[in-house]
Amino acid sequence: MDASPDIVGATATTPASYTVVNKRWEFNGTATLHLARACEKDSWSPAAPGQFAMLYALGVGEAAISFSGLPETPGRYVVTVRRAGAISDALTRLKRGDGLGLRGPFGVGWPLDSVKNKDVVVVAGGLGLAPLRPIIEYLAHDRGVANSVSVLYGARSPDAILFERDLSRWRNDAGMNVRVTVDAAASAWRGDVGLVTTLIPEIEFRPKNSVALICGPEIMMRFAAEAMEDAGLPQKAIWLSMERNMKCAVGFCGHCQFGSYFICKNGPIFSYDRIRDTLLVREL
Amino acid sequence: MKSIEELIANHPFLEGVNDAFLKEMAGCARNAAFDEDTYLIRESQDADQFFLIRNGSVALESYAPGRGALVFGTVKENDFLGVSWLTPPYRWQFDGRAKESVHAVAFDAKCLRGKCEANPAIGYELMKRFVPALMRRLKAARIQMMDVYGGPTDGGVLESAE
Structure with a gap:
């Protein structure tokens, strides 16, 4: 996977460029990814518990994934992905330093x-x-x-x-x-x-x-x-x-x-x- | 120390059973205690008892060659253990192993069946308690059969943990 995806100018419909900065296998086929914004100029909003993001596995496609952690550091998100199809398979295969696209946060969270x-x-x-x-x-x-x-x-x-x-x-x-x-x-x-x-x-x-x-x-x-x-x-x-x-x-x-x-x-x-x-x- | 009649009267499974019936049933009951990892019931053996669990928990198991004992359920305090004593051939279908120290009231199944035959009203009171409990267990078993959670992928390309 390319570590420097060409994604800039994020909007609700255009992904921003993110990089995997940490990865932990929860068990076989399910991984937690810590993501960091690749471009400081891209907007970033803190997510609320229960919201989700659209993660874009480059060249494969997008999937909706809920946030599994809410780091306080601006520009960071945490998601947990289970391998269930082509997109989630590609996401779980990402390694530290790999790039991906991200839109969000979206949706109404927990009350x-x-x-x-x-x-x-x-x-x-x-x-x-x-x-x-x-x-x-x-x-x-x-x-x-x-x-x-x-x-x-x-x-x-x-x-x-x-x-x-x-x-x-x-x-x-x-x-x-x-x-x-x-x-x-x-x-x-x-x-x-x-x-x-x-x-x-x-x-x-x-x-x-x-x-x-x-x-x-x-x-x-x-x-x-x-x-x-x-x-x-x-x-x-x-x-x-x-x-x-x-x-x-x-x-x-x-x-x-x-x-x-x-x-x-x-x-x-x-x-x-x-x-x-x-x-x-x-x-x- | 509480009498057997008091113990069964205080058990949630028999809540609402009248005193006369409780007295009849107590005649078939005794106190029982089991150490951790001892078996309350064993598959294929005579289902000659029925247990009200007072405290502790029991793992319901079946043995599979090459895989060992597989646990498919847990019976905990305030619940009952044993259904096979109700219908012929009165033989346990699974193992019941104490996961920890277990205190229970054990009923002599033949004695209790005799009381139900002699006084069907006692049997009806028991059925009113067994049937809803069995419905709950059947529903849970059916959902478990659907394997809704998914889990670690079976087969396919295995990725090494980082």
């Missing part, structure tokens, strides 16, 4: 105002922990924001657990109630095995004074949102991060239309009351 003084229940599945990581870090950094924070995380297997060190830190240093479960494991695994929603009855929260933040595969989010509603949370206190095939990222092209919403512009974060019925519509 930071809504978590204040609440019992926050974070429910994540698989790579869905990545878009939640920035708001968990925000809550970990200032433990006074929320009344309590529980992080429930489900993964396919013990070797597919994302951000293991962060999960430990949130549990041990930030005082969060962090619970991890996997779908299947060898007998050496000492943790829980089962669906992530089975952890919900085991945590303490005040249903009428709680907020649920959910991200993962859509089928898992549907069941998790239903479980949180069954636990007594109103639909408007349940927030989901939606994913569709985003192209323009600014609400023009219509690729990510979801009922009356464009996920790129009106989302990707939605309260459950706004999208519950649409979630049940097939082929959307």
Whole structure:
């Protein structure tokens, strides 16, 4: 990959040039990339937790990727990418010093105002922990924001657990109630095995004074949102991060239309009351 | 020290069962404790008991040659362990291993089935608790079968970690 891509003059529809300054394999096929703006003159905006960027793998194509970390240094972003197709494959193959294009940040993030003084229940599945990581870090950094924070995380297997060190830190240093479960494991695994929603009855929260933040595969989010509603949370206190095939990222092209919403512009974060019925519509 | 009747009356699984039925059921129950890594149930053996887990957790496993024991579920405190005692041939389908020290109430399955035959109202009370729990477990198992999370790529080009 060319280390000096010829991309200048970034706008919402034109990528800016970025360089991979650090890369960490989370596990096979999934990597976290630390990106730095290549040209100081290109505009840069801080991202909010839950927002996403369009990453351009040079010569391959663009993909929407949520921010998995929010560095304070201007000109920097952090993303976590899982190899799932040609574009994400090219992105995960990037090495330190390689270049790529980036548009963004885009979209509506997690509701930071809504978590204040609440019992926050974070429910994540698989790579869905990545878009939640920035708001968990925000809550970990200032433990006074929320009344309590529980992080429930489900993964396919013990070797597919994302951000293991962060999960430990949130549990041990930030005082969060962090619970991890996997779908299947060898007998050496000492943790829980089962669906992530089975952890919900085991945590303490005040249903009428709680907020649920959910991200993962859509089928898992549907069941998790239903479980949180069954636990007594109103639909408007349940927030989901939606994913569709985003192209323009600014609400023009219509690729990510979801009922009356464009996920790129009106989302990707939605309260459950706004999208519950649409979630049940097939082929959307 | 609490009596068996008190222990089962306080267990969430039997919440709402009337005192007379609890007394009948307590006649089939005993206290049980298991050390870490000991088995409460073993695949293919007689399903002659049913457990209410008071504390600790149990890994549900099945052995696969060349892969060892595979854990597909966890039963934790306030839940129950054992369904195979309800229907013939009354044989455990999987292993149940204590992941840590486990305290439970163990019911003699034959005794309890006898109580249900003699007084179907007891059986109905139990079914009202087993069926929703089994529905929850079936739903969870079905979602787990879908393998929705994905994970490390299987096969393909392996890239070395930096």
